Amino acid sequence: MVKVKSLRPRRIRESFTDKIFLIVVYAFLTVVLLIVLYPLVYVFSASISSPLAVSSGRVWLLPVDFSLRGYQVALSNPQIITGYANSIYYTFFGTLVSVVLTVLAAYPLSRRNLFGRNIVMFFITFTMIFSGGLIPTYLVVKQLGMIDTRWALIIPGAVAAWQVIIARTFFQQSIPDDLVEAAELDGCSDLNFLWQVVFPLSKPIIAVLALMYAVSQWNAYFDALIYLKSASMQPLQLVLRSILILNTTASGSMDAQTMIERQQLADLLKYTLIVVGSLPVLIMYPFVQRYFVKGMLIGSIKG
Amino acid sequence: MTDTRIACSEYMTPEKSLTDIKPIKANPHRGKSSRSSAWYAAKVSFRRHWQLYLILLPAVLYFIIFKYVPLTNAVIAFKDYNVIQGIWGSPWVGLKHFSAFFDNPVFWTLIQNTLGLSLYALIVGFPLPIILAIFLNEIKDGLFKRAVQMITYAPYFISTVIMVSMVILLLSPRLGVLNLGLQAIGAKTVNFLGIPDAFPTIYVWSGVWQYSGYSAIVFLAALAGVDPQLYEAAKMDGASRLQKIFNIDLPGIMPVIVIVLILNVGSILGIGFEKVFLLQNPLNLSTSEVISTYVYKVGLLNANFSFATAVGLFNSIVNMILLVAVNQFAKRVSDTSLW
Numbered sequence: 001m002v003k004v005k006s007l008r009p010r011r012i013r014e015s016f017t018d019k020i021f022l023i024v025v026y027a028f029l030t031v032v033l034l035i036v037l038y039p040l041v042y043v044f045s046a047s048i049s050s051p052l053a054v055s056s057g058r059v060w061l062l063p064v065d066f067s068l069r070g071y072q073v074a075l076s077n078p079q080i081i082t083g084y085a086n087s088i089y090y091t092f093f094g095t096l097v098s099v100v101l102t103v104l105a106a107y108p109l110s111r112r113n114l115f116g117r118n119i120v121m122f123f124i125t126f127t128m129i130f131s132g133g134l135i136p137t138y139l140v141v142k143q144l145g146m147i148d149t150r151w152a153l154i155i156p157g158a159v160a161a162w163q164v165i166i167a168r169t170f171f172q173q174s175i176p177d178d179l180v181e182a183a184e185l186d187g188c189s190d191l192n193f194l195w196q197v198v199f200p201l202s203k204p205i206i207a208v209l210a211l212m213y214a215v216s217q218w219n220a221y222f223d224a225l226i227y228l229k230s231a232s233m234q235p236l237q238l239v240l241r242s243i244l245i246l247n248t249t250a251s252g253s254m255d256a257q258t259m260i261e262r263q264q265l266a267d268l269l270k271y272t273l274i275v276v277g278s279l280p281v282l283i284m285y286p287f288v289q290r291y292f293v294k295g296m297l298i299g300s301i302k303g
Numbered sequence: 304m305t306d307t308r309i310a311c312s313e314y315m316t317p318e319k320s321l322t323d324i325k326p327i328k329a330n331p332h333r334g335k336s337s338r339s340s341a342w343y344a345a346k347v348s349f350r351r352h353w354q355l356y357l358i359l360l361p362a363v364l365y366f367i368i369f370k371y372v373p374l375t376n377a378v379i380a381f382k383d384y385n386v387i388q389g390i391w392g393s394p395w396v397g398l399k400h401f402s403a404f405f406d407n408p409v410f411w412t413l414i415q416n417t418l419g420l421s422l423y424a425l426i427v428g429f430p431l432p433i434i435l436a437i438f439l440n441e442i443k444d445g446l447f448k449r450a451v452q453m454i455t456y457a458p459y460f461i462s463t464v465i466m467v468s469m470v471i472l473l474l475s476p477r478l479g480v481l482n483l484g485l486q487a488i489g490a491k492t493v494n495f496l497g498i499p500d501a502f503p504t505i506y507v508w509s510g511v512w513q514y515s516g517y518s519a520i521v522f523l524a525a526l527a528g529v530d531p532q533l534y535e536a537a538k539m540d541g542a543s544r545l546q547k548i549f550n551i552d553l554p555g556i557m558p559v560i561v562i563v564l565i566l567n568v569g570s571i572l573g574i575g576f577e578k579v580f581l582l583q584n585p586l587n588l589s590t591s592e593v594i595s596t597y598v599y600k601v602g603l604l605n606a607n608f609s610f611a612t613a614v615g616l617f618n619s620i621v622n623m624i625l626l627v628a629v630n631q632f633a634k635r636v637s638d639t640s641l642w
Contacts, residue, residue: 018544025438029451032435036455036512039469042480057483105362108355115348120359124366130623132373133615134576134595135602139379139390140372159365190354219462222577226603237464244468245581270472274465281460289456297524 046271047071051264054271070272073265080273082232083239090235091217094154098213099206101159106167107194112177121168128161134226141227152227153235157220163209166298170205171198173298208295211288215281240277244270380613393609400613409597417593420579421571424507429567432515433560436522437552441544452523455516467581470509471496497586506582506591521563522556529555561639569626572618594618 014022042061046054050065058064074080105124109117131137137156146152175198183193199206221237228234242248349356380400382393404410435455442448458466473479474495482492495501533551542550553560576595583591594614602611626641634640 015543021544025441029438033451033454036458039473043469057478060480060483101362101365104358108359111355114352114355115345120363127366127370129626130619132377133612133619134598135608135612135615136373136376139376140369156369159362190352215460221464237462241464267478274468278461278465285457285460293520296520
């Protein structure tokens with residue numbers, strides 16, 4: 001009797017303070033949304049505005065004098081084309097090597113009866129806590145003769161301890177011990193089992209690993225900065241750094257007649273390059289973000 | 304085929320025993336010391352699973368070559384490294400490089416800048432994702448909620464180079480929106496990145512902009528795991544939304560909060576190189592030079608390998624001590640820890 005009476009009104013009525021609180025919540029989230037969204041919209045708008053409008057500071061939210069001049073210039077710049085091609089190369093092969101090595105390490109480490117797996121796991125995890133540092137690592141890469149070769153961007157950063165932990169946790173959760181035993185009874189070798197049973201079951205984790213490695217490879221610039229000298233091998237991020245941050249004007253392909261036009265184009269080009277440089281990742285983003293969330297959650301179970 | 308079958312089933316029995324260590328009858332080492340039975344277990348495991356060890360090998364080699372060899376290379380911090388004599392041939396100099404670093408006036412500036420940036424980032428960047436997650440958890444599922452989540456998460460995917468370029472463009476004295484706004488209200492334009500005192504704020508808040516949505520995910524997942532019965536019970540008792548947050552949400556995700564806090568505090572001297580380096584310019588160097596950028600400049604640009612390694616080693620050791628200490632502390636206080 002009492003229970004029923006107290007239940008009904010409370011479900012319908014949001015108390016006054018709750019209403020106020022909810023308004024605060026919506027207001028806060030709206031502000032956050034706008035703050036995050038604004039720079040993205042602004043940069044994109046500027047990138048499709050005319051050089052003059054950008055240079056004279058007339059763009060602040062929406063495009064002014066729609067023009068694709070910036071893209072035209074960006075995509076006819078040999079430096080940027082080379083950078084793009086290099087980045088695709090590094091991302092593709094880097095991801096391939098990383099995923100293969102990570103999966104091949106994580107699967108054995110997920111097998112409960114493998115002697116010594118805890119020791120190996122400890123050695124891998126320890127590298128996350130303590131490292132020799134920049135110079136000692138550089139010396140190793142140098143000793144291996146990788147300086148100024150494409151290998152330097154693929155091999156030295158190939159395996160991330162964190163990704164091994166994520167993949168191992170996944171295997172432990174999704175490959176039941178019974179399945180392993182049953183396969184062993186049938187005389188199935190470890191490699192056959194990995195190839196025929198584990199791989200088909202691990203598509204989600206392979207997707208997670210591939211995307212995480214690919215995004216970090218595409219976005220990286222530091223290894224290229226310290227290991228590469230030749231301009232012909234530079235990834236896009238390093239090209240963008242020299243144009244956007246160091247302000248070396250991308251000349252050559254610019255057919256600008258006057259200094260003013262050249263300056264206007266240089267201004268516009270910065271906005272365009274930001275869009276061009278992050279486009280591949282941001283286009284993929286809506287489709288792949290759930291994989292990242294998944295990867296993060298698998299990781300946090302362990303952590 | 305028949306051979307493997309026999310071979311596999313032959314090992315089935317000892318294999319089972321391995322998981323609970325106690326040797327069974329078939330074990331010839333029964334009754335001997337635990338060391339020899341561990342040796343036996345290793346031998347059996349290796350013979351049975353040599354294929355697994357084989358595929359594990361490349362990654363193990365990777366970690367040895369690119370993580371553990373550098374650790375041994377770090378001895379050059381105690382030597383005067385030169386290319387001709389090599390890492391092991393160069394003369395020992397003891398703690399010379401360490402004391403040179405501690406006596407260097409730049410030492411305190413570096414510590415101050417590094418710690419200052421870290422603490423500022425921690426104080427601002429740590430609570431915001433938690434608040435974001437809790438607020439998102441309060442509102443109904445729907446378009447708005449999904450939009451906020453998707454959009455706040457997106458900047459995480461922007462590269463450091465592009466992120467810094469955007470900061471520079473937005474703050475630029477000539478083109479930046481902020482300065483256009485200042486001009487519009489008749490104020491003078493400001494070169495924000497040229498003001499040393501503004502650097503920490505620019506660094507920290509651009510980081511908040513980029514990573515809050517991403518960091519909130521872990522807390523959102525933790526919130527989704529809170530027992531719904533608790534909310535039902537609270538509703539019965541007429542608890543307000545704020546009361547539910549403080550009495551159910553926060554205690555529910557406390558273990559996750561503690562873990563994230565340990566990781567943050569543990570890397571307090573590990574301000575990443577990438578973003579600081581790109582945001583630096585000669586004008587703001589007095590507040591923007593941190594340990595990692597200093598190591599890069601002294602080591603790779605000035606080729607002072609031994610000194611830079613000593614600085615880097617000092618940094619790694621302090622970081623590790625901090626992480627272990629914070630972890631121990633958290634274990635005592637909250638029963639939650641990394642290990």
